[in-house]
Amino acid sequence: MTFWKLFARNRGAVIGLLILFLMTFLAITAGLFFPADPFSLAGVPMSPPGENGFLLGSDSLGRDVAAGIAHGAKTSLLIGLLATLVAVFVGIVMGALAGYYGGIIDNLLMRFTEMFQTIPSFIFAILLVAIMKPSIESIVIAIAVVSWPAVARLVRGEFLSLRNREFVQACHTLGMSDIRIMLGEILPNCLSPVIVIGSLMVATAILIESGLAFLGLGDPNIMSWGFQIGAGRTLLRSAWWVCTFPGIAILVTVLAINLVGEGINDALNPRLRERT
Amino acid sequence: MRYVVKRLLQAIPIVLAIIILNFLLLQLAEGDAVDVLAGEAGSATPEYMAELRAKFGLDQPLPVQLAVYLKNVVFLDLGYSFRHEMPVSELIFDRLLATVLLMVATITLAVGFGVFLGLVAAMGLNTWRDTAISIFALITYATPLFWVGLMLIVVFSLNLGWFPTSGMENFAMFYEGWDRVKDIAHHLVLPTITLALFYLALYTRLMRASMLEQAGQDYVTTARAKGVTENRIMFVHVLRNALLPVVTMAGVQVGALIGGSVIVESVFAWPGLGMLAFEALFSRDLNLLLGIFFLSALLVVAVNLVVDIVYSSLDPRIEVD
Numbered sequence: 001m002t003f004w005k006l007f008a009r010n011r012g013a014v015i016g017l018l019i020l021f022l023m024t025f026l027a028i029t030a031g032l033f034f035p036a037d038p039f040s041l042a043g044v045p046m047s048p049p050g051e052n053g054f055l056l057g058s059d060s061l062g063r064d065v066a067a068g069i070a071h072g073a074k075t076s077l078l079i080g081l082l083a084t085l086v087a088v089f090v091g092i093v094m095g096a097l098a099g100y101y102g103g104i105i106d107n108l109l110m111r112f113t114e115m116f117q118t119i120p121s122f123i124f125a126i127l128l129v130a131i132m133k134p135s136i137e138s139i140v141i142a143i144a145v146v147s148w149p150a151v152a153r154l155v156r157g158e159f160l161s162l163r164n165r166e167f168v169q170a171c172h173t174l175g176m177s178d179i180r181i182m183l184g185e186i187l188p189n190c191l192s193p194v195i196v197i198g199s200l201m202v203a204t205a206i207l208i209e210s211g212l213a214f215l216g217l218g219d220p221n222i223m224s225w226g227f228q229i230g231a232g233r234t235l236l237r238s239a240w241w242v243c244t245f246p247g248i249a250i251l252v253t254v255l256a257i258n259l260v261g262e263g264i265n266d267a268l269n270p271r272l273r274e275r276t
Numbered sequence: 277m278r279y280v281v282k283r284l285l286q287a288i289p290i291v292l293a294i295i296i297l298n299f300l301l302l303q304l305a306e307g308d309a310v311d312v313l314a315g316e317a318g319s320a321t322p323e324y325m326a327e328l329r330a331k332f333g334l335d336q337p338l339p340v341q342l343a344v345y346l347k348n349v350v351f352l353d354l355g356y357s358f359r360h361e362m363p364v365s366e367l368i369f370d371r372l373l374a375t376v377l378l379m380v381a382t383i384t385l386a387v388g389f390g391v392f393l394g395l396v397a398a399m400g401l402n403t404w405r406d407t408a409i410s411i412f413a414l415i416t417y418a419t420p421l422f423w424v425g426l427m428l429i430v431v432f433s434l435n436l437g438w439f440p441t442s443g444m445e446n447f448a449m450f451y452e453g454w455d456r457v458k459d460i461a462h463h464l465v466l467p468t469i470t471l472a473l474f475y476l477a478l479y480t481r482l483m484r485a486s487m488l489e490q491a492g493q494d495y496v497t498t499a500r501a502k503g504v505t506e507n508r509i510m511f512v513h514v515l516r517n518a519l520l521p522v523v524t525m526a527g528v529q530v531g532a533l534i535g536g537s538v539i540v541e542s543v544f545a546w547p548g549l550g551m552l553a554f555e556a557l558f559s560r561d562l563n564l565l566l567g568i569f570f571l572s573a574l575l576v577v578a579v580n581l582v583v584d585i586v587y588s589s590l591d592p593r594i595e596v597d
Contacts, residue, residue, distance in 0.1 A: 008394060052582075072389070084309075099481060101430070111293075114290065115290055115293045115294065115297075118290055118294070118531065118532070118573065118576055118577060118580070119297075119573050119576070120532070120534045120535050120537075120572045120573060120576060121531065121532065121535060122489070122529040122532070122535025122536070122538065123535050123538060123553065123568065123569050123572055124569065126538065126557065126565075127565055127566070128555070130560075130562070131301060131304055131305045131562070131564060132304075138337075145501065163487065180507075188349075195398060202416050203418065206418055207418075210420050210422075211420065211421070211422065211539055212420045213539070214537070214539065215542065215554060215557060216558070216571060217557070222457060225549060226420075226422075229420075229422065229426065230422075231442075233426055233543070236426060236430055237434055240430050243423070243425070243426050243427075243430075244369075244430075246425070247419075247420060247423030250420050250423065251415070251418055251419050251420070254418035254419075254420075255414065255415065255418035258414065258417065258418055259414075
């Protein structure tokens with residue numbers, strides 16, 4: 001069966017993909033539907049949803065909650081994707097070197113990875129952003145730094161089990177360079193679990209980003225869901241909508257990505273699903 | 277016993293690496309303690325700042341500074357918080373108890389309830405109960421902690437008035453003895469539920485998978501052939517073995533739990549380490565932040581050590597691996 005047929009067998013994954021498409025559409029068209037700066041004062045402060053022309057209400061400064069959510073979608077998806085790409089790249093490099101060469105290189109790299117796995121990751125991310133000053137770059141780096149170990153361990157395991165296979169030995173006999181064997185021959189054979197773990201990692205990255213922004217460690221020039229909730233928490237008593245809607249946006253997006261990740265898993269490892 | 281010693285020795289390089297990482301992060305930050313002091317004082321001449329640097333040893337080459345730092349950390353001297361005008365270690369120990377209380381309550385709730393839900397799901401495989409529990413786990417796994425906390429406050433504190441919105445106890449009432457315990461427990465409910473929800477999903481899934489895996493093992497067939505009742509097989513034979521991976525997971529998750537407590541404590545103003553970290557962030561108190569980071573990393577190493585040792589006594593096969 002093709003990838004899509006296998007993917008579509010999982011109904012949750014299809015729903016997740018639809019939601020994700022909608023969120024991406026919202027992020028891309030944010031500037032079209034809400035051309036004004038989401039930080040700008042758009043009208044009467046503390047308007048409940050549906051009043052004074054605010055679909056989802058406004059906050060204490062008269063900022064449009066809906067506009068914030070649309071622009072925040074861009075931030076969350078972008079940071080989630082970028083951080084995951086960096087983490088997957090670093091993880092592949094570390095894992096491939098450790099698994100392919102084994103011995104002392106493996107030992108050293110794995111001790112290093114273990115140390116990063118021991119450190120409480122969210123506090124580490126907070127520290128990194130605080131030291132580098134909050135900006136998109138520092139947030140992406142911080143999330144990537146705390147996320148790569150899982151990829152490294154996975155890739156190492158795959159490389160370890162593949163490096164002595166016959167096709168790899170054949171490559172050695174042909175006189176291929178190590179780099180070519182690693183990138184051209186072994187890596188393509190272990191991409192499917194990496195894609196699965198990467199897709200789930202986007203969800204975690206979005207959760208970390210929103211947590212950082214909630215604590216006031218977001219990029220001060222960019223609207224994000226976590227920032228909206230952080231700014232609205234003092235208004236819980238008088239304006240529940242300021243916190244509620246951005247939170248639903250995070251929940252729905254993260255849920256959708258997790259569902260898609262499970263669908264990809266089912267499609268790439270069909271035997272696994274039939275067993276359980 | 278040999279295993280315990282071996283695990284203890286393995287922990288030393290990790291702790292050392294964490295200390296060095298801490299030192300490097302301190303170097304990475306813009307400005308040093310003297311800049312902070314000078315900033316506090318308003319104005320300082322370059323001569324005076326150089327004198328201060330010499331006094332703190334900040335003019336020494338990096339390896340010397342690292343050696344001094346290592347020595348200080350070993351004696352639990354984590355530096356000085358200029359904001360609180362107190363040694364960092366003292367500040368941290370003041371707040372440690374509140375965080376430990378929150379974490380113990382959270383782990384108990386998350387593991388206990390997670391094991392129960394996983395058990396129910398595994399025993400009713402592919403029934404509506406299984407589906408409902410899976411959906412519940414999926415949703416809680418995707419919800420940001422701080423948002424759950426705020427929503428619980430809106431519903432249970434502001435609208436229903438069942439629980440207090442923040443803090444750990446009501447100082448104005450001067451409770452003593454059991455009344456004080458009850459008051460703290462009352463304040464503990466919402467933060468614990470918030471922090472536990474995320475981990476609940478994890479333990480539920482793990483317990484379900486673990487139960488299903490164990491149910492297919494040979495010893496289950498043997499027990500069935502002997503005529504042991506299904507209930508006894510499930511609750512005595514399978515359950516015991518299925519619990520093992522949950523115990524390990526509880527240890528692994530302690531690091532994540534500390535991260536989660538920063539968020540939950542700052543939502544509920546729970547006066548623990550997480551709240552202290554949040555305050556340190558706001559006042560740009562890097563020394564304090566690094567101290568909290570170091571101590572929580574140490575806590576994770578210690579908990580993992582204890583879990584490994586407990587695990588090896590529960591399951592002697594581990595030592596062989």
